Amino acid sequence: MTTRSTPAEPEQDARVRAVFDDIRATRNTTYINNLWRMLAFDAALLESTWADVKRLMATPSHLDPLTKELIYIAVSITNACSYCVHSHTAAARAKGMTDAQHAELLAIVGLAAKTNQLATGLQVPVDAVFDGGPVPGGA
Structure with missing residues (x-):
């Protein structure tokens, strides 16, 4: 059981949508997994976490x-x-x-x-x- 609910329509927030779009582009996919969807409750946390993941895991x-x-x-x-x-x-x-x-x-x-x-x-x-x-x- 989760500790909070997943935002119903997270991409209504422009900051969240921008991160999700970058995840899609970086990973060449249309899929946004549950971790990113759950983090969408806090756009700043989502942005900083994705920036770290992208820098360390997706950058040569x-x-x-x-x-x-x-x-x-x-x-x-x-x-x-x-x-x-x-x-x-x-x-x-x-x-x-x-x-x-x-x-x-x-x-x-x-x-x-x-x-x-x-x-x-x-x-x-x-x-x-x-x-x-x-x-x-x-x-």
Whole structure:
């Protein structure tokens, strides 16, 4: 159950319509998903969130589009965001993610969760070498 209702006709607001039009153009689609529709209750929040998503996820950068989606999936799993897991898994598949890559991603996420919890539970001190210190036994 949602915490608020989806605006009935969000595109009556010119600011919302402009963002939705940009989403359609950027993604080459006519579809506006539920996240954007829900955010339309606050045009400023919608604008700023889309600007961040567009800048980081839809603009060419040092990371390729599939890698960005894989990172997004991993973080969404960690944050227990079912919506984003589904959305970004679909996006990763559209960008070429194979079943084998998905399985490996899930294995890595599970491994990271396990070792993170072990290191946290044991309060393992950070190795000096990880912070640029000398390598033990090194020259």
